[in-house]
Amino acid sequence: MREVAIIGIGQTPVDEHWDKSLKELAGEAIFAALHDAGRNSAEALFIGNMMSGILSKQENLGGLISDWIGLPGMEAEKVEAACGSGAAAFRAGLMAVSSGEVDSVLVVGVEKMTESLPVETTEALATAADADYESAQGLSFVAINALVMQLYLHTYGWKHTDFAPFSINAHANALHNPNARLHEAITQKDYNNARMIAEPINLLDASPTGDGAAAVLLVPVDAVSVHGKQVVKVIGSASATDAIAIHSRKDPLWLSAAERSAKKAYDQAGVGLEDIDFFELHDAFSIMSVLSLEACGFAERGHGPKAGLDGHITIQGKIPITTRGGLKGRGHPVGATGVYQIVEAVQQLRGEASPTQVEGARIGMTQNIGGSGATIITHILKAD
Amino acid sequence: MREVAIIGIGQTPVDEHWDKSLKELAGEAIFAALHDAGRNSAEALFIGNMMSGILSKQENLGGLISDWIGLPGMEAEKVEAACGSGAAAFRAGLMAVSSGEVDSVLVVGVEKMTESLPVETTEALATAADADYESAQGLSFVAINALVMQLYLHTYGWKHTDFAPFSINAHANALHNPNARLHEAITQKDYNNARMIAEPINLLDASPTGDGAAAVLLVPVDAVSVHGKQVVKVIGSASATDAIAIHSRKDPLWLSAAERSAKKAYDQAGVGLEDIDFFELHDAFSIMSVLSLEACGFAERGHGPKAGLDGHITIQGKIPITTRGGLKGRGHPVGATGVYQIVEAVQQLRGEASPTQVEGARIGMTQNIGGSGATIITHILKAD
Numbered sequence: 123m124r125e126v127a128i129i130g131i132g133q134t135p136v137d138e139h140w141d142k143s144l145k146e147l148a149g150e151a152i153f154a155a156l157h158d159a160g161r162n163s164a165e166a167l168f169i170g171n172m173m174s175g176i177l178s179k180q181e182n183l184g185g186l187i188s189d190w191i192g193l194p195g196m197e198a199e200k201v202e203a204a205c206g207s208g209a210a211a212f213r214a215g216l217m218a219v220s221s222g223e224v225d226s227v228l229v230v231g232v233e234k235m236t237e238s239l240p241v242e243t244t245e246a247l248a249t250a251a252d253a254d255y256e257s258a259q260g261l262s263f264v265a266i267n268a269l270v271m272q273l274y275l276h277t278y279g280w281k282h283t284d285f286a287p288f289s290i291n292a293h294a295n296a297l298h299n300p301n302a303r304l305h306e307a308i309t310q311k312d313y314n315n316a317r318m319i320a321e322p323i324n325l326l327d328a329s330p331t332g333d334g335a336a337a338v339l340l341v342p343v344d345a346v347s348v349h350g351k352q353v354v355k356v357i358g359s360a361s362a363t364d365a366i367a368i369h370s371r372k373d374p375l376w377l378s379a380a381e382r383s384a385k386k387a388y389d390q391a392g393v394g395l396e397d398i399d400f401f402e403l404h405d406a407f408s409i410m411s412v413l414s415l416e417a418c419g420f421a422e423r424g425h426g427p428k429a430g431l432d433g434h435i436t437i438q439g440k441i442p443i444t445t446r447g448g449l450k451g452r453g454h455p456v457g458a459t460g461v462y463q464i465v466e467a468v469q470q471l472r473g474e475a476s477p478t479q480v481e482g483a484r485i486g487m488t489q490n491i492g493g494s495g496a497t498i499i500t501h502i503l504k505a506d
Numbered sequence: 507m508r509e510v511a512i513i514g515i516g517q518t519p520v521d522e523h524w525d526k527s528l529k530e531l532a533g534e535a536i537f538a539a540l541h542d543a544g545r546n547s548a549e550a551l552f553i554g555n556m557m558s559g560i561l562s563k564q565e566n567l568g569g570l571i572s573d574w575i576g577l578p579g580m581e582a583e584k585v586e587a588a589c590g591s592g593a594a595a596f597r598a599g600l601m602a603v604s605s606g607e608v609d610s611v612l613v614v615g616v617e618k619m620t621e622s623l624p625v626e627t628t629e630a631l632a633t634a635a636d637a638d639y640e641s642a643q644g645l646s647f648v649a650i651n652a653l654v655m656q657l658y659l660h661t662y663g664w665k666h667t668d669f670a671p672f673s674i675n676a677h678a679n680a681l682h683n684p685n686a687r688l689h690e691a692i693t694q695k696d697y698n699n700a701r702m703i704a705e706p707i708n709l710l711d712a713s714p715t716g717d718g719a720a721a722v723l724l725v726p727v728d729a730v731s732v733h734g735k736q737v738v739k740v741i742g743s744a745s746a747t748d749a750i751a752i753h754s755r756k757d758p759l760w761l762s763a764a765e766r767s768a769k770k771a772y773d774q775a776g777v778g779l780e781d782i783d784f785f786e787l788h789d790a791f792s793i794m795s796v797l798s799l800e801a802c803g804f805a806e807r808g809h810g811p812k813a814g815l816d817g818h819i820t821i822q823g824k825i826p827i828t829t830r831g832g833l834k835g836r837g838h839p840v841g842a843t844g845v846y847q848i849v850e851a852v853q854q855l856r857g858e859a860s861p862t863q864v865e866g867a868r869i870g871m872t873q874n875i876g877g878s879g880a881t882i883i884t885h886i887l888k889a890d
Contacts, residue, residue, distance in 0.1 A: 143638070166745075175559050179629075180637040182588035185750035185880025195766055197745040199594045199881065202584040204566035210583045214598050221605035223743070245563070253564040254527070359607070361550075361581040366569035382579055496569025497583065 126219045127346050127506065128354045130159025130339035131465040136303040136332040136453030138236040144171075144178050145190040148232040151335035151461075152191050155228065158351075159339045165224040166197035170211030170231035171457035172204055176246045177238045187230070197224065203361075204250035205406065206492025207231065208460025209499035212338070213359050219340050226345075231461030232335035243331060247456070250493040252367035264328060264407070266368060266494045268320035271409035274375055275322060278424040282322045285408040286313040287430030289326045292405060292444045295437065295478045296451025299466075303332045303453030327408040332453035336461040338468070343506070352472040357485075358391030358502030360384075366496040379498035380417035380489060387487070387500040395419050398502070399483040400442040400470055402463040404491040405449045414489055415441075418500075442480050445470060460490035464501065471505040510603045511730050511890065512738045514543025514723035515849040520687040520716040520837030522620040528555075528562050529574040532616040535719035536575050539612065542735075543723045549608040550581035554595030554615035555841035556588055560630040561622045571614070581608065587745075588634035589790065590876025591615065592844025593883035596722070597743050603724050610729075615845030616719035627715060631840070634877040636751035648712060648791070650752060650878045652704035655793035658759055659706060662808040666706045669792040670697040671814030673710045676789060676828045679821070679862045680835025683850075687716045687837030711792040716837035720845040722852070727890070736856040741869075742771030742886030750880040763882035764801035764873060771871070771884040779803050782886070783867040784826040784854055786847040788875040789833045798873060799825075802884075826864050829854060844874030848885065855889040 132154025134147050142150070148169070156162055167188055175181045184198030203210035208231030215227040235243050248257040251266055261269075275282060289308060296302035308326060316324040346353050362382035368374045388394065401420065405411040412426030420441050421429045434440040446452055446466040449459060467486040469475045488501045516538025518531050526534070532553070540546055551572055559565045568582030587594035592615030599611040619627050632641040635650055645653075659666060673692060680686035692710060700710040730737050746766035752758045772778065785804065789795040796810030804825050805813045818824040830836055830850040833843060851870040853859045872885045 172565060173559070175557070175630075175633050178637060179633050179641060181556060181586060181633040182635075182750055182877045182880055184587050185747045185877055186636065188747045189749040189751075189754060189880075194749050195746055195762065198587075198747045199590075199598075199745065200586040201598070202565060202586055203568050203582075206583075214583075214585070214601075217598075217601045217605040217607050220607065221601040223601050223604065246559075249559050249563050249565040251566075252570065253562060257563060361583065362579055363569045363572045363582045365573040365578050366566055367573075370573060378579065493566045493569055496566055496573075 124220045124222060125343040126216050126340050126356045127343045128338050128356065128468055129341055129346060130155040131468045132158055133301050133336040133462060133465050134334050135301040136334035136455055139333040140237065144174055144180065144232055144234045145187050147234065147333060147335040148187045148230045149191050151337035152228055152230050155337040155339045161339065163193055164226040164228040164339060166218055167228045168211040168215040169200040170208035170461055171200055171233060172202055172207045173233060173246045173456065177242065178234055203497040204492035205456040206460060206490045206497045206499050207457035209490030209501065210361065212461060212464055213361055213499055215340055216356055216359055219342055225342065227340045228337060229340065229461060230335055230337040231458035233455035233457040234333045235331045235455060236333050255367045264320045264323055267407040267409060268323045270368065270374055270494065271322050274409060277375060280427050283314050284427040284431060285327065286310045287435065288405060288408040288411045289313055289450055291435050292448040292450035295445055296447025298478050299446040299452055302447040302451050303330050304451050323407055329406050329449035329454040332455045334453065334455040334458050336458050336465045338461060338464055353506040354468045354471045355504050355506045356501060357504045358387030360386030360390065361499040363497050364495055366493055368494055375413065377413045377417040377495045377498060379495060380414055383498050383500040384418040387502050391502040393485060393502065397485050398441065398487050400445050400480045400486050402467050402488040403443050404489055405444055406454055410491065411443065437478050437480055445475060445478050445480060460499065463488040463490060467503050471503055508604045508606060509727040510600050510724050510740045511727045512722050512740065512852055513725055513730060514539040514545065515852045516542055517685050517720040517846060517849050518718050519685045520718035520839055523717040524621065528558055528564065528616055528618045529571050531618065531717060531719040532571045532614045533575050535721035536612055536614050539721040539723050545723065547577055548610040548612040548723060550602055551612045552595040552599040553584040554592035554845055555584055555617060556586055556591045557617060557630045557840065561626065562618055587881040588876035589840040590844060590874045590881045590883050591841035593874030593885065594745065596845060596848055597745055597883055599724055600740055600743055603726055609726060611724045612721060613724065613845060614719055614721040615842035617839035617841040618717045619715045619839060620717050639751045648704045648707055651791040651793060652707045654752065654758055654878065655706050658793060661759060664811050667698050668811040668815060669711065670694045671819065672789060672792040672795045673697055673834055675819050676832040676834035679829055680831025682862050683830040683836055686831040686835050687714050688835050707791055713790050713833035713838040716839045718837065718839040718842050720842050720849045722845060722848055737890040738852045738855045739888050739890045740885060741888045742775035744770030744774065745883040747881050748879055750877055752878055759797065761797045761801040761879045761882060763879060764798055767882050767884040768802040771886050775886040777869060777886065781869050782825065782871045784829050784864045784870050786851050786872040787827050788873055789828055790838055794875065795827065821862050821864055829859060829862050829864060844883065847872040847874060851887050855887055
């Protein structure tokens with residue numbers, strides 16, 4: 123198996139891009155990644171996207187985007203794992219290179235969410251849940267997460283206000299990320315008083331939607347020649363699932379797919395918790411930050427909120443998270459998010475993340491979640 | 507790169523399965539493939555599917571199906587390339603095994619098309635075309651193919667009735683495939699008099715929709731122990747694209763992505779045209795059979811219909827095609843079709859295809875097309 127390096131990164135701001143179509147957004151991120159790598163083409167393209175069929179009446183993105191970027195003929199396809207589509211596409215691209223099948227792969231995550239009516243977007247997002255047993259019963263995606271958060275508060279005795287540090291940290295870091303959707307610092311008071319969405323989830327627990335695209339260029343490590351930039355290697359990659367419906371899980375408060383994929387990735391990378399310098403986790407809702415930290419071993423079961431309250435999650439903390447704003451601050455264009463996380467981790471490992479640079483960062487972890495915990499994909503990257 | 511073998515195959519009949527959901531169909535094919543291989547699990551699952559989000563309000567099929575088959579925790583994701591989704595998922599699964607990332611992979615293609623209103627299915631199928639420049643102008647998918655066929659007749663001077671052998675052959679072979687959607691022999695007269703759909707495409711030029719699932723189990727060749735069945739190796743695999751919109755192609759009558767992916771697959775397999783014993787091509791419409799034969803080298807440009815008229819495409823012919831009925835006879839549950847083709851090729855290579863067995867078949871080719879030629883994926887399989 124060949125080792126794989128990320129030699130180019132690119133992204134668009136996460137925003138309401140009313141003037142740009144899906145393919146234009148994807149192209150913008152791809153061209154930036156190619157430019158960053160000093161290349162002008164690649165052999166294959168893997169696209170992370172969840173909702174183009176429903177919201178843009180457009181599937182077959184492989185032919186669409188490869189033609190748009192001026193590389194018709196290249197291998198290209200879409201990989202879908204709901205909000206985990208970006209990392210799923212990245213992992214597919216990774217295997218394409220590591221297998222020796224292709225020598226250069228572009229991965230782009232792209233989503234266009236804001237041109238539809240909010241009710242259409244909400245319905246499209248609900249396809250990440252169980253259509254028969256969750257969505258058809260009227261459970262929107264935020265409602266599912268609200269039930270989980272409610273159960274967590276009830277089971278472990280935390281107060282809603284104890285979750286504020288996750289949102290405050292994400293907003294603080296996003297302030298310095300020019301590509302973030304939100305540039306607005308928030309306080310504990312803002313959090314406490316935010317408008318309720320689905321009790322106990324309020325507006326500041328939830329990540330914003332958005333349009334956006336992020337892209338990376340992958341090549342075998344041994345094909346990296348003079349490049350001038352810090353080479354970043356993928357040293358761990360794993361994907362795991364759990365039941366799609368929350369009620370079918372052994373423990374609705376435990377992300378077993380996060381535990382499983384993180385453990386596999388640690389083993390593959392040969393690293394332990396103490397080696398991870400930062401963690402780009404999937405904070406679609408603040409409760410998910412807590413569950414991810416616990417399942418991956420950074421906090422004890424039922425003690426996740428403490429990591430926030432004790433300041434461990436900040437840039438200077440023991441395990442900095444959402445260092446470029448996370449889903450909460452950078453925004454959550456669902457199928458693109460997993461690739462944004464990779465791009466941001468590369469920025470950290472290259473030392474390009476000032477003023478939210480994690481000092482001396484050598485190893486970073488990313489984790490992308492599809493559905494309320496059904497598909498969880500973990501990657502570990504290392505500055506080589 | 508590890509060599510990969512197919513050690514298990516399974517399929518449901520292609521039909522109107524009103525009593526079975528998407529996951530039930532997928533499960534049925536998967537269990538059959540596992541049973542066929544004498545195994546009870548696999549490490550990863552790649553799902554080929556095009557329209558579940560639109561027609562079943564269900565994405566995130568990885569978590570859904572892995573849980574349903576009793577293997578929650580396994581890696582699982584969906585790969586989409588319109589009607590080429592099945593082969594795209596197969597190729598992704600192939601790379602997962604050949605890369606060494608996983609040691610056993612299930613690939614399932616599944617589609618549920620007949621529970622929706624016909625207009626909904628037509629709209630969903632149109633997402634395979636360019637949403638802005640084709641679908642939005644009122645071009646349905648059959649209309650796009652009708653324009654291509656019209657141009658072909660005009661350019662090369664063939665009559666519509668010259669295309670009959672493709673449909674007659676497909677129906678004749680499907681008669682002996684218990685999983686085929688159509689079990690009805692047709693004649694030249696039937697073809698000539700069939701109801702017009704979109705001139706010049708009539709009902710007997712077009713493949714029927716359907717619900718169905720097909721599955722295979724992949725392992726490294728060196729992991730195949732005593733199995734009792736003919737081992738089938740994947741010796742060629744390639745994917746290529748062309749512009750999604752027909753008007754953007756250099757030549758609307760030339761499937762450049764078929765030519766490109768077939769050539770790559772021939773090179774990889776180290777075989778020539780004369781070595782291919784049969785060809786499961788993508789006869790969504792009879793014009794596509796002709797264009798595929800030409801682009802892959804089995805007929806000269808503009809001479810494709812001759813292969814039918816001369817009887818080369820029958821089981822006893824020089825290049826038997828659609829030996830189990832093809833899309834026309836077996837049916838075209840779009841995201842599943844590519845995996846049906848692989849399953850049927852394995853049946854041929856195992857000698858399990860009587861009475862449409864191609865005598866002495868050792869090497870077979872499959873080709874799956876997404877859109878009107880945008881994504882084309884070619885595989886070459888060999889009885890080891």
